[in-house]
Amino acid sequence: MQVYLDNNATTMVDPLVVEVMQPFFSEIYGNPNSLHKFGTASHPAISKAIDQVYKALNASDNDDIVFTSCATESNNWVLKSIFNDHIVSGDKNHIITTEVEHPSVLAACRALEKEGAKVTYLPVNSQGVVEPHVVRSFITDKTALVSVMWASNETGMIFPIKEIGEICKEKGVLFHSDGVQAVGKIPVDLQAVHVDFLSMSAHKFHGPKGVGALYIRNSQPLSPLLHGGEHMGGRRSGTLNVPYIVAMGKAIELATTNIEEKMASIRAKRDRLEDALLELSDTFVVGNRENRTPNTILISIRGVEGEGMLWDLNNGQIGASTGSACASEDLQANTVMLAIGADSELAHTGIRLSLSRFTTDSEIDYTIAHFKKAVERLRAISSSYAKVQPTLGGESKACELHH
Amino acid sequence: MAKNDLLGASLWDAYSNKVTTLMNNPNHQGEITEQEAAEHGNRLIVADFGAESCGDAVRLYWEVDPKTDIIVNSKFKSFGCGTAIASSDIMTELCIGKTVKEAVKITNIDVEFALRDSPEIPAVPPQKMHCSVMAYDVIKKAAGLYMGVDSESFEDEIIVCECARVSLKTLQEVIRLNDLTTIEQITDYTKAGGFCKSCIKPGGHEKREYYLVDILRDTRREMDEEKMKAAADAGSKGSFESMTLVQQIKAIDAVIDENVRQFLIMDGGNMEVIDVKPTEEYVDVYIRYLGACNGCASSATGTLYAIEATLKEKLSKKIRVLPI
Numbered sequence: 271m272q273v274y275l276d277n278n279a280t281t282m283v284d285p286l287v288v289e290v291m292q293p294f295f296s297e298i299y300g301n302p303n304s305l306h307k308f309g310t311a312s313h314p315a316i317s318k319a320i321d322q323v324y325k326a327l328n329a330s331d332n333d334d335i336v337f338t339s340c341a342t343e344s345n346n347w348v349l350k351s352i353f354n355d356h357i358v359s360g361d362k363n364h365i366i367t368t369e370v371e372h373p374s375v376l377a378a379c380r381a382l383e384k385e386g387a388k389v390t391y392l393p394v395n396s397q398g399v400v401e402p403h404v405v406r407s408f409i410t411d412k413t414a415l416v417s418v419m420w421a422s423n424e425t426g427m428i429f430p431i432k433e434i435g436e437i438c439k440e441k442g443v444l445f446h447s448d449g450v451q452a453v454g455k456i457p458v459d460l461q462a463v464h465v466d467f468l469s470m471s472a473h474k475f476h477g478p479k480g481v482g483a484l485y486i487r488n489s490q491p492l493s494p495l496l497h498g499g500e501h502m503g504g505r506r507s508g509t510l511n512v513p514y515i516v517a518m519g520k521a522i523e524l525a526t527t528n529i530e531e532k533m534a535s536i537r538a539k540r541d542r543l544e545d546a547l548l549e550l551s552d553t554f555v556v557g558n559r560e561n562r563t564p565n566t567i568l569i570s571i572r573g574v575e576g577e578g579m580l581w582d583l584n585n586g587q588i589g590a591s592t593g594s595a596c597a598s599e600d601l602q603a604n605t606v607m608l609a610i611g612a613d614s615e616l617a618h619t620g621i622r623l624s625l626s627r628f629t630t631d632s633e634i635d636y637t638i639a640h641f642k643k644a645v646e647r648l649r650a651i652s653s654s655y656a657k658v659q660p661t662l663g664g665e666s667k668a669c670e671l672h673h
Numbered sequence: 674m675a676k677n678d679l680l681g682a683s684l685w686d687a688y689s690n691k692v693t694t695l696m697n698n699p700n701h702q703g704e705i706t707e708q709e710a711a712e713h714g715n716r717l718i719v720a721d722f723g724a725e726s727c728g729d730a731v732r733l734y735w736e737v738d739p740k741t742d743i744i745v746n747s748k749f750k751s752f753g754c755g756t757a758i759a760s761s762d763i764m765t766e767l768c769i770g771k772t773v774k775e776a777v778k779i780t781n782i783d784v785e786f787a788l789r790d791s792p793e794i795p796a797v798p799p800q801k802m803h804c805s806v807m808a809y810d811v812i813k814k815a816a817g818l819y820m821g822v823d824s825e826s827f828e829d830e831i832i833v834c835e836c837a838r839v840s841l842k843t844l845q846e847v848i849r850l851n852d853l854t855t856i857e858q859i860t861d862y863t864k865a866g867g868f869c870k871s872c873i874k875p876g877g878h879e880k881r882e883y884y885l886v887d888i889l890r891d892t893r894r895e896m897d898e899e900k901m902k903a904a905a906d907a908g909s910k911g912s913f914e915s916m917t918l919v920q921q922i923k924a925i926d927a928v929i930d931e932n933v934r935q936f937l938i939m940d941g942g943n944m945e946v947i948d949v950k951p952t953e954e955y956v957d958v959y960i961r962y963l964g965a966c967n968g969c970a971s972s973a974t975g976t977l978y979a980i981e982a983t984l985k986e987k988l989s990k991k992i993r994v995l996p997i
Contacts, residue, residue, distance in 0.1 A: 575728060577754035581685070581696060618728035651702045651758060653732040653750035658704045658719060664818045666721035666730060 272587035273633040277565060278423050278451060278624035279591055284476040290520045291478070294513035302510045303501065312512045319519025323483060326526040328459045334486040336505045337515050341450045342374035344469035344484035347495040348446045349378045352415045355493050357387050362414035368392045368400045369609045371419055372448055397557050398425045398610045402433035415444045420452035424606040424622060426566025427557040428456065435464035450474055454525035455563045456533065460485065472514070476626070477521030481514035532627050537564035539634050540625050546638040550645055556610060565625040570607065570616045571645055573654040579621050582644035588637055591622045687798035688755065689790045696755035701765040703748045705734040715745060718819050722811035729753040729804065731761050733811045735768065737819055742772040756797045756804040763787045764808035777816045777827050781805040782838055802836040803869035803878070833883045836868030841883055848892045856885050913989035914951070921949050925958055928987045933980055942966030947997060955993040958984065962996060972996065
C-alpha cells in the first residue's frame with residue numbers, strides 16, 4: 271500500500287476534473303480572444319468556470335476574480351502592485367504581514383524592503399496564529415496593506431480573518447489574505463468577511479498545477495503585474511489557459527459542494543490518526559483541533575529527527591513532510607515550530623501529515639502502524655533515549671547554530 | 674544556475690547505497706555499559722557532540738584497552754537524518770581496532786569516503802557533507818576525554834570550511850597566488866564553501882569564527898596595500914613613471930609644497946595640480962594658478978619654467994607643466 275499524506279503540498283487531480291479539461295487540448299483549442307468560432311467555442315466553458323469560482327467563494331458580481339498561473343503569482347501581484355500604487359506613487363510606506371507566511375509572501379516582502387518599503391512581520395501566539403489586536407496595534411496612517419494567510423500550510427491553523435478584516439476596514443487599510451490552504455478545505459464566504467484581495471491555487475484542491483486566481487473586491491484598482499494583450503479585462507495579460515481554467519472551476523465546485531459533509535469525513539479520519547499517534551509518549555500536536563483545517567496534523571516526536579522520520583515513512587511508502595514542502599530541500603528547522611516558541615529541541619522533530627478527501631480508512635490504519643514502528647526504530651537509535659550517559663566532561667555544549 | 678539546476682536535486686537519490694543501507698540497518702547503533710567495559714578490563718569513554726536543537730546530535734561510545742590504547746569496541750546513538758546515522762555508523766567502524774591516537778587522525782573526509790560506493794562518486798550531496806563533520810568532532814572529543822586533554826589541542830590549524838577541511842592559511846595562500854576575487858573562484862580552487870555553505874557568510878546553518886567573505890576581503894585589502902607600498906617604494910627610488918596616478922599627484926604636490934608654493938604665497942598667489950597625464954613623450958602636469966598668480970605675466974614664463982625645472986629635477990625629466 272502507498273499512502274499520500276502531503277496534501278498541503280499538492281493534491282491528486284480529481285479524475286472528474288481531468289475529464290472536463292480534456293476537450294480543451296485538441297478539440298476546442300482556439301484562442302478565446304479570437305473572433306472566429308474556434309476561439310469563441312471555448313467561451314461557454316470559461317464562463318461556467320468563472321461562475322463556479324464566484325459561487326464557491328460567494329463573490330459578488332461587482333468583484334473581480336482573475337485567473338493567474340498560481341498563488342505565488344497572485345501573492346506577488348498584490349504585494350508588488352500595492353507597493354507601486356500606494357508606496358512608490360502614493361503617500362504610504364508600510365506593509366504588515368506575519369512571520370509564518372508562505373515564501374511567496376515573505377520573499378516578496380523582503381524584496382520590497384530592499385526597494386524602500388517598511389515591512390512588519392507579526393509574531394504568532396502559542397497556537398500559531400496572529401491575534402487581531404496585534405494587527406491593530408501595528409497599523410499606522412502610513413500602512414498600505416495588511417497581508418495575513420487564511421490558514422497555515424504547516425499547522426493547518428485558521429487565522430482570525432473576519433476580525434482582522436473588520437480592523438482593516440475600520441482603519442481604511444487594504445487587506446490581502448493568502449487563501450491557498452483555506453479555499454476548498456474550509457468554507458470561504460467573501461460576503462461574510464471583509465477581504466480586499468484573496469489568493470488561491472487550484473492544485474491544493476484537486477485541480478491541476480499551474481492555475482490559480484486573485485480575488486479583487488469591488489473591482490478596485492490594482493495595477494497589473496503582467497503587461498501584454500490586455501486579457502482578463504486588462505488585469506492580467508497572457509493567453510487564457512483554457513483547459514486549466516475549466517479545470518479550476520470544476521475542482522472548486524467539487525471541493526466546496528457539501529463542504530461541511532466533506533470536512534466531517536476528513537476530520538474523522540484525521541482525528542483518529544491524531545489520537546492514535548498521540549498515544550506515543552513524548553509527542554504533541556501544534557494547535558487545537560477545532561481551529562485547524564480538518565486535514566492537517568503537525569506532530570512533534572521527541573528524539574526523532576524530522577528528515578530521519580520522513581525517510582522511514584518513505585520506506586513504508588508513506589509521503590509526508592517536515593514542514594513547507596516548497597522549502598524541503600534546505601531541511602532547516604520548522605519555522606512555525608520556532609515561531610510558536612516550541613522548545614528548540616523540538617524544532618527539528620515536526621512531521622506534517624495532511625489528508626485529502628481521497629484518503630481512506632485503511633490508509634489511516636496502515637499509517638498508524640507504520641508510523642509507530644518508525645518511531646520505535648528511530649528512538650532506539652536516538653541519543654536522547656540513551657541510558658548510558660556521557661563520561662564526565664563529555665556532555666554536549668548548547669547548540670550554537672543559527673536558525 | 675544553468676539547465677541542471679532548474680529542477681532541484683532529489684536529495685535522497687544522491688545518497689550512496691552504503692548510506693542508504695546503513696541508515697536502514699546501522700551495524701553499531703546501541704550502547705556500551707560501564708559494566709561491560711569493566712568485565713573486559715577496559716575503559717569506557719562516552720562523548721556527545723551537537724544538540725537536538727541543532728537538528729543533529731551524536732553520542733559515541735568507546736571501549737578502550739588501557740594497556741594498548743586500542744579501541745576494541747565502539748557504538749553510537751544519533752538524533753539525526755539518514756546521513757548523520759550512516760556517518761556515525763561508519764565512524765564507529767573506522768575507530769574499532771585503532772589506537773586512540775590513530776583514531777584522532779580520522780577526518781570527516783575519511784568518513785565520507787568510507788561511505789562511497791565507488792571512489793570517484795561522493796556518498797552524499799553537498800549540503801549533507803556537513804553531517805560527516807560531527808563524526809570527526811565527536812572522535813576528537815572522546816580522545817580528549819581518554820587522554821585527559823582539551824579536544825581542541827588535536828587541531829593544529831584553523832579550519833574555515835569543515836566540510837572540505839580547508840584551513841585559513843590555505844585559503845589566504847590560494848587567494849594570493851591565483852589573484853582570486855570572488856567566493857565562486859575560492860570554491861572552484863579549494864572546494865571551501867561548496868558544501869553546507871555555513872562558512873561563506875554569517876547567517877548560514879552554523880555560526881563560524883571565520884567566513885570566506887571576510888577572508889577574501891581582508892586578503893584582498895592586504896594585497897592592495899602591499900601593491901601600493903611596493904609602488905611607493907619604487908617611487909622613492911626615483912622611478913616616477915612606475916607610480917600610480919594618485920602617487921604621482923601626491924609626489925608632485927609634495928615637491929611643490931616644499932619648493933614652490935611658499936614663494937607664490939609670498940606674492941599673494943597660489944597654484945593647484947589639476948591632473949597628470951602621461952603621454953608617449955611627456956608626463957603632462959596640468960596646473961591652475963590661484964589668487965595673484967592668475968593673470969600675472971610671469972606665470973606663463975619665469976614662474977612656469979621654475980616650477981617645471983623643479984619637478985624635472987626632483988621627479989622626472991619627462992615632466993611638462995601646462996597651466997590651464
